[in-house]
Amino acid sequence: MNFISAFAIFFAAIFTNNILLTNYLGMCSFLAVSRKVDTSVGLGLAVTFVMTFTSAINWIVYHFILVPLDLVYLRYIIFIVIIAAFVQLVEMIIERVSDILYASLGIFLPLITVNCSILGVSLFMVIRDYTFVNSIAYGLGSGIGWFLAIIAMAGIREKMDRSKIPNGLEGAGIALIIAGIMAMAFVGFSGILSLS
Amino acid sequence: MSHILIAIFVSGGLFSLLAIIMVIADNTIADYGEVSIIINGDEEIEVEGGKPLLKTLMEEDIFIPSACGGRGSCGLCKVKVNTDIGGYLPTETPWIEEDEQKENIRLSCQIKVKQDLEIKIPEEYLNVKEFETEVINMRDLTHDIKEVTLQLIEPEEIDFRAGQFIQLRVPEYRLTDEPVYRAYSMASSPSNNNKVELEIRYVPEGICTTYVHQHLNEGDRVVINGPYGDFYLRDTEREIIFIAGGSGMAPIKSIITYMAENNIQRKARYFFGARTEKDLFLRDKMKEFEKKLTDFKFVPALSDPEEDSNWEGKTGLITEVVNEYLENGENKEAYLCGSPGMIKACVEILTENGIPENLIFYDEFG
Numbered sequence: 001m002n003f004i005s006a007f008a009i010f011f012a013a014i015f016t017n018n019i020l021l022t023n024y025l026g027m028c029s030f031l032a033v034s035r036k037v038d039t040s041v042g043l044g045l046a047v048t049f050v051m052t053f054t055s056a057i058n059w060i061v062y063h064f065i066l067v068p069l070d071l072v073y074l075r076y077i078i079f080i081v082i083i084a085a086f087v088q089l090v091e092m093i094i095e096r097v098s099d100i101l102y103a104s105l106g107i108f109l110p111l112i113t114v115n116c117s118i119l120g121v122s123l124f125m126v127i128r129d130y131t132f133v134n135s136i137a138y139g140l141g142s143g144i145g146w147f148l149a150i151i152a153m154a155g156i157r158e159k160m161d162r163s164k165i166p167n168g169l170e171g172a173g174i175a176l177i178i179a180g181i182m183a184m185a186f187v188g189f190s191g192i193l194s195l196s
Numbered sequence: 197m198s199h200i201l202i203a204i205f206v207s208g209g210l211f212s213l214l215a216i217i218m219v220i221a222d223n224t225i226a227d228y229g230e231v232s233i234i235i236n237g238d239e240e241i242e243v244e245g246g247k248p249l250l251k252t253l254m255e256e257d258i259f260i261p262s263a264c265g266g267r268g269s270c271g272l273c274k275v276k277v278n279t280d281i282g283g284y285l286p287t288e289t290p291w292i293e294e295d296e297q298k299e300n301i302r303l304s305c306q307i308k309v310k311q312d313l314e315i316k317i318p319e320e321y322l323n324v325k326e327f328e329t330e331v332i333n334m335r336d337l338t339h340d341i342k343e344v345t346l347q348l349i350e351p352e353e354i355d356f357r358a359g360q361f362i363q364l365r366v367p368e369y370r371l372t373d374e375p376v377y378r379a380y381s382m383a384s385s386p387s388n389n390n391k392v393e394l395e396i397r398y399v400p401e402g403i404c405t406t407y408v409h410q411h412l413n414e415g416d417r418v419v420i421n422g423p424y425g426d427f428y429l430r431d432t433e434r435e436i437i438f439i440a441g442g443s444g445m446a447p448i449k450s451i452i453t454y455m456a457e458n459n460i461q462r463k464a465r466y467f468f469g470a471r472t473e474k475d476l477f478l479r480d481k482m483k484e485f486e487k488k489l490t491d492f493k494f495v496p497a498l499s500d501p502e503e504d505s506n507w508e509g510k511t512g513l514i515t516e517v518v519n520e521y522l523e524n525g526e527n528k529e530a531y532l533c534g535s536p537g538m539i540k541a542c543v544e545i546l547t548e549n550g551i552p553e554n555l556i557f558y559d560e561f562g
Contacts, residue, residue, distance in 0.1 A: 038286070039286045042286060061210070065206060065210070066206075069202055069203075069206055070199070071202065071203055071206055071207075074203060074206070074207055077207065078207065078210060081210070081211060081214060082210075082214065085214040085217065085218060088218060088221075089217065089218070089221055092221050092222070092225045092226045093221075093225055095226070095308070095310075096225050096226070099281070099282030099283065100282065100283060102282075102285075103282060103283045103284070103285050103286070104286075107285050107286060107287055108286075
């Protein structure tokens with residue numbers, strides 16, 4: 001049973017409740033780094049990795065420290081500091097260990113320290129009262145969902161380079177419109193599953 | 197009360213724990229120790245590893261031109277790195293062309309110094325320094341060109357060749373929300389090495405020119421770095437053709453002052469293009485040079501003289517005037533400074549008249 005609910009959460013986080021397209025979280029790096037498919041793959045992987053691990057760490061800290069001590073209202077500040085420290089640490093390690101990994105993934109890590117979707121995942125996870133396994137499934141699913149959305153966006157924007165866009169809509173303007181249309185398309189999935 | 201204490205204790209404890217982890221990581225994982233950088237095969241410097249190359253070099257007083265200050269948004273701080281330091285970063289590729297990639301040109305603000313490096317930078321950069329200066333004089337040369345004199349404070353002296361340029365730092369103000377650097381030729385002579393004179397023409401909404409013309413006052417502090425450029429007088433016996441327009445006067449004036457001071461009596465003609473008489477300046481100064489230098493002539497040419505003026509000098513486009521003067525290009529070399537359009541037209545005329553391209557030197561500004 002547990003396994004099924006984790007899988008459902010994982011699947012829903014990718015498609016029906018995509019953190020980027022239904023909650024509109026993590027927009028700034030989504031708009032800034034989605035010009036090329038190569039770079040968005042790097043950023044997407046970095047986000048997936050960080051989301052999965054921070055949701056696990058934050059779950060532990062929340063349930064073993066904040067809840068017993070009745071300090072849940074501190075979660076915003078604690079979560080964000082943990083995310084920042086984790087991202088920094090991972091960046092240092094990657095930079096030391098592998099140049100190739102650093103070039104493709106590490107360079108984006110500072111960008112996502114302040115990515116609101118990462119904090120959003122940790123907050124939704126406690127609001128929805130997920131178990132540890134479900135939280136990891138939710139983190140991983142949200143990461144993959146974000147990854148999927150940014151790659152789709154980058155693919156569209158690469159094609160768009162060759163099309164004529166009205167002056168006033170160039171850059172972020174048209175990107176937001178596309179994100180809106182993509183969000184509507186993802187709403188089409190919503191009948192399959194829903195998260196509550 | 198105890199609840200507040202617990203909250204403080206828990207958050208304080210968690211943050212301290214994370215801080216301790218970070219400090220340990222910084223001193224173990226991110227500690228690359230002392231590394232050496234060999235510059236141009238001869239100079240070796242010992243530096244602390246782990247920081248971007250641009251910053252590391254700057255701390256060693258080696259300035260690579262950079263307009264954005266190391267944020268990877270200007271693409272100027274290119275350096276050739278001969279050591280293999282891995283693939284290009286996504287933050288570099290927008291600025292490095294494919295043929296530059298083959299030559300291992302890297303963006304020095306993005307790559308970090310993690311191992312011993314061997315790099316190659318233009319020799320002149322080794323002489324580049326950052327100067328703190330004070331504006332001691334500002335005067336109008338024409339209705340749109342100002343002469344700005346800077347007194348060097350720290351370091352006190354600049355060592356440069358007549359004709360080279362510096363970069364002037366424009367701080368944040370109405371037109372820019374980050375400091376930007378713009379290049380200006382020095383109009384003063386290298387012998388006057390504790391002052392720098394610049395000639396700056398006002399361009400509406402130009403970030404630096406607006407700053408200089410509308411915000412800068414005598415007594416203000418300005419940061420410059422330099423010198424840069426290979427626009428300087430070559431030591432030959434050839435006849436010299438100088439051609440300039442507008443604030444292109446600056447490096448040529450520096451070169452001619454240098455010639456006068458060092459008694460370099462080569463045959464020289466200076467063609468200066470302007471639209472009307474009110475765009476001409478420093479004519480008295482040029483008369484002085486004509487007295488000191490026996491075979492030097494200043495030839496101003498107006499393309500569009502006002503009808504009621506009693507202008508007796510040359511009229512027409514500068515290219516026409518130069519073309520008329522040149523009979524053949526034999527034993528001549530040319531020094532040009534002005535807008536890209538002017539330079540292009542002049543290079544055409546000069547080569548048509550037989551001056552080989554390798555004897556035409558120019559400083560172009562957009």
